[in-house]
Amino acid sequence: MEKTNVENLFEWIDQTTELIQQYDNAPYLDCLTGTLSTLFYRDIPEETDKELSQKLTDELEGAELESYTNTEIRKAVQLAILKGMKGSTQQQHLMTPETVALFTGYLAEKLTKGRENMRVFDPASGTGNLLTIVLEHLGNVSSVYAGEVDPTLIELAVLNANLQRKEIEFFHQDSLRPFLLDPVDLIVADLPVGYYPDDVRANEFELKASAGHSYSHHLFIEQSMNYTKEAGYLILVIPDFLFDSDQSDQLYAFIHEYAHIIGVIRLPKSAFKSEKNTKSILILQKNGEGVSAPKQPLLANLPSFNNTDAMNDILGQINTWFSENMPNQE
Structure with a gap:
């Protein structure tokens, strides 16, 4: 062959x-x-x-x-x-699976249809795989930004973007520190999961823990919200247990105050190396003028990406949801 x-x-x-x-x-x-x-x-x-x-x-x-x-x-x-x-034990050295990134790109395209000159930001870009795949789905982007603290990963991300002829401005920094960046129209991120070691910096967040280290994935949601324009969208790949943890009430109250939950999509276990790494996609729209919650949020359990018939069926249901709940995006 x-x-x-x-x-x-x-x-x-x-x-x-x-x-x-x-x-x-x-x-x-x-x-x-x-x-x-x-x-x-x-x-x-x-x-x-x-x-x-x-x-x-x-x-x-x-x-x-x-x-x-x-x-x-x-x-x-x-x-x-x-x-x-392969064999890496570091959570941040796990790449967003291709199928998950492609599905994120599909959602980004649906959500932002009709928007022009969009600015896009991934505050936890890793090697840039999720971000570059999302960009393949969007034709209405004027500028793109990415943040990453790991020196090897950001070097790979810059070269990855250059080789694909994609213009991305990278910030090599701890992404939970302030960025020299105006708010953007769309944030996409595969949230780093775990505890954030810098308690002094964490103390500046509303979602800080009342005792001990704060969850970095909670702080990333708040940081992402800070850099999203009014009425802008956030598409976040989240751990399955996000709303089941000991600080989930605080997180839910924060989201309720600053944004609307557009949808939660459970990803198939088969897309991940192990069941404990299973994730979902959380879609938020930041509050702003003329923004209201959808009549009903988009809730879906995705079948295996290899099950073409079942995937086509669920995509049909998702497309119907968009036409009924977000007609401006159709």
Whole structure:
């Protein structure tokens, strides 16, 4: 069987990364940044080992970006990142599954239909996979922003965006600290889950814990709300237990005060590595002039993404919900 473009490009990225690893003796993800940088800039850093430099120059002759679409590039880079993350124990080093990101993009397209010159922000962008997939669904975007604290992940995200020819402004910082950013029309994020270690900073949030460390996923919801325009939307990939925790009453009251819940969509367990990682999608609209809650929120349990008939059925129901509850978006 003839290999696809995605397979060919992934093989080139993978082999080149392993080549760099032989000389640098560094983790795969760190060497991957060297591969993607070489691919994008078509240049080898001067300090590179002479033998490695010659091998990379030879490798470059076999990779022409112009022969790949943005989607093919994204998928090939995604496969390489997934390989580098395999076995990773760090929660923030888990990529948003492709199917979940695609579904988020579909929702973003439905919600923002008719809006022009949109500004989009992902405050927990990781390698940029969720954000770049969402952008593939939106044709009405004027500017895009992303925040990420992890140096390796943000380096991969910048190169990922560059290779896909997507203009994104990145903030390398703790995303729960203030951003030099005006509020945006749409926020998408796969919320980091866990405790936030900086109690002093957490103390500035309404959703701070009354005792002990605060939940970072709660603080991220408040931070996201702060950077959303009035009547803007938030599409958040949340842990399944979000509204069942010991601080959920406080969270629910906060959301009720500042926004309307547009919908909660339970994602299939099969989309995640393990059942404890199962997530849902929370859709919010920030309060603003002329904003009112939908007649009934969009509540759905998604079947396995592999079950085409069941997925088509649920998508039909979701489309009907949008036409009945949010006719301006149709």
